[in-house]
Amino acid sequence: MQEFRSTFCRDRSAIISWLPIFELSSDFTVGLSQTGYWVVVSNDNLFLIDNKQSYLFIMRVLEIPIEILNSKIIKCNDKDRSLEFPYYDLVKFTLQKSNSSYWIELALRWIPELKNAEKADLIVDLSEVLLNKKYPQQLRHRIQKQIKEIEILKD
Secondary structure (H helix, E strand, O other), rough: OOEEEEEEEEEOOOEEEEEEEEEEEOEEEEEEEOOOOEEEEOOOEEEEEHHHHHHHHHHHHHHOOHHHHHHHHHHHOOEEOOOOOOOOHHHHHHHHHHOOHHHHHHHHHHHHHHHHHHHHOOHHHHHHHHOOOOOOOOHHHHHHHHHHHHHHHHO
């Protein structure tokens, strides 16, 4: 079993105790704080994922296929702790706030793994991206296909 680490969080001006869950690279670790918030530690800086804007710090997680991320999280579950990663919240944040086709493409890969109610809730966000001509036509076609698949699930 892994042990808690302590890292200074500049935003909070406090030392936060956290448990490493998985590494994306040697300088980017995702963990869980002792108080139950997800954290990102990058270059000795700790970022607490405790509000919608803080999802910006964890967007790199979208680069991992959701199945692999699930397996990493499941390995850390035990009788005292069952981890729930905010998949839906991260996808929604990305669709609403990212101006990058790259991140939106990655978020689209995660949508099929979400709960049906969560997928349905994303239709408005997907539609806004679909109507935005700044995104490549190929991306907008993928979004249109995703919306149709979600609407079939609702019926």
